[in-house]
Amino acid sequence: MCFIIIRRIKKEKPMEDNYNELLLRCASQDTQAFNELYxxxxxxxxxxxxxxxxxxxxxxxxxxxxxxxxxxxxASxxxxxxxxxxxxxxxxxxKALDKLRSFKSRPQETEITYEGLEFVSEDNQPDDNTDQKQDIARLENCLDGLKDEQKECILQAYYYGYTHQELSVKMDKPLGTVKAWIRRGLETLRDCM
Amino acid sequence: MNRYQKPELYERLAMEYSLGTLKGQARSRFEKLMDIHPFIRVAVDEFDAKFAVLAEQVPEVKPPESVWKNIEANISAKQTVVSTPEKKPFSLLTFFTQKGYALAGIMVLISALFIFGNPEFSSDSPVMFTSTLVSSNDEPMAEVVAMKSEMKMRIKLKEEIAVPEGKTLTFWCMPKDPSKPAMNMGTLVSTGSNEMELTKQIWLGLIDAREFVISFEPSNANNLSPTDNLYTGKIEALTRT
Structure with a gap:
């Protein structure tokens, strides 16, 4: 069988163009571009x-x-x-998930706590990128369409790398329940995003 | 049809992979599947992009200066190695009397025999595929170019296609052997250029294909062959000789 990746060649926004350009310059060993990107x-x-x-x-x-x-x-x-x-x-x-999975136990929690999406402050909002604002609004809208427990599991998994088992322990719910929340939440997100 | 070719399954696994909840053997197995089935990689890339909006929302925390210094030192060391290779007088006797190099030499020789004995690398193997897809009244409507040097394929639609509601624009690769199944290569956007990444397996699949087809297919169907052909085009192979 022969399957091929199909991708639309997108029009990029100005700021993204700049970052894309920096990354392309890295391919030609441009350390200044890499520093700017970093x-x-x-x-x-x-x-x-x-x-x-x-x-x-x-x-x-x-x-x-x-x-x-x-x-x-x-270069790729x-x-x-x-x-x-x-x-x-x-x-x-x-890389972080691979590292996390290589540990026998999760590193001790630090002061960093779960923040949901509340950490999206005014300071973090892009000033000049309407498309990015729209992306954020679309995702927030989709997340708001989830049940609280589905949203909680998905955000915890994304931001903190929790597995089903860890979420089950953390939320004190059966493993099957947590798996079902995530599965249904993702199905809803897939149709919305 | 392989179970992983069912969109509802691979899309769900792709989302779980992007989210990070696939772990252990399931994660490793899925990574192998991504290498075999590029459409799974596409799905993962798309979900990665969608979830990346979350990553953009975290408050900034400046890493210590030492991280960049380490990165810089690492890059600098690599560049030094690349730019100033150590030069030593070459001695064939010394080379072959060192066991490691002798073994390496044998391995290189075997690899070369294997590679150059492989039809895929022969001088008359295709380096490019092209096709002009035409409509039922023979109007050229799409151009396809696949380059081995880039391992990419581009499909350029001449004009926007009005896709009926509930249908998708599907791209097919039809094998030379009619007893073999048609290859569903994914969904196209209805206007402009589409770009595809090719793997070695895909390239070999193209060698055995006779034509491309663009068709309308019901959005939720898993048809094994095109049902509503829109454009078709014979595949032309170009070789170096």
Missing amino acids: TAFSPRIYSLLLRILRQESIAEEVLQEAFLKVWDSA YSPSKGKAFTWVATISRN
Whole structure:
């Protein structure tokens, strides 16, 4: 059988264009571009890694590994694959999840606590990117369409890397119930997003 | 049809993978499936992009300066190694008297024999496929180019296609052997250019294909062959010689 990835070549927004361009320059070993990309993305990526990994030293290690992978594989990036931030965030998050799964037990929790979407402050709202605002609004709207427990499980899994089993313990609910919440929540999201 | 070709199953697994709730062997197995079935990779990429909006919302936390310094040092070390290879006088005798290199030499020789004995790498193997898909009244409506050098395929629609409600624009690869099933290669957007990534398996599949078809298919159907052909085009293979 022969299956092929099909992807629309998208029109990028100006800010995204800038980041995409930086990432493309990384492919030609442009360290200045890489530094700019790191400066732009690392604070959010590090924040996400801290939530998943719970320990600063481990988050720093994974951040370093993730950006080295970005540097090494920048040549495989194409704007048609999506936004540069999405590409970098996915690499970083997958590295964090792999690291997390390699531990016998989850690192001790730090001061970082679950914040839902409340941490989306005014400061974090993009000023000049209407499309990004629309993406956020669309996702928030979809999440609001979920039952509270479904939304809770999905956000906890995304931001903190919890597995079904961990969510079951954390929420004091049977494993099957948690799995069903996530499955139904994702089905609803799939139809909405 | 393989169970993983059912959209309702692979999309759900793709979402679970993107979310991070697939773990252990299930996660490893799914990663292998992504390599085999590019349409699963597409689904994962799309959900990654959608969920990435969540990642953009976390408050910024500046990492310590030491992280960038380590990254910079690592890159610098790599570049030094690449730019200043150590030069030593080459001695064939020394080379083959060192066991490791002798073994490596044998392995390289075996690999070369394997590679150049493989029809896929022969000089008359295709390096590019092209096709012009035409409508029922023979009007050229879409151009397809697949390049081995980029391992990518581009489909350019000449004009926007009005897709009936409840249907999707589906791209098919029809094998030369009519006893083999048609290959559903995914859904196209109705206007402009579509880009596809090719794997080695896909490339080999193209070698054995005779034509491309674009058809309308019911959105929720899992048809094994095109049911409502819109455009068809013979596949032309180009070789180096």
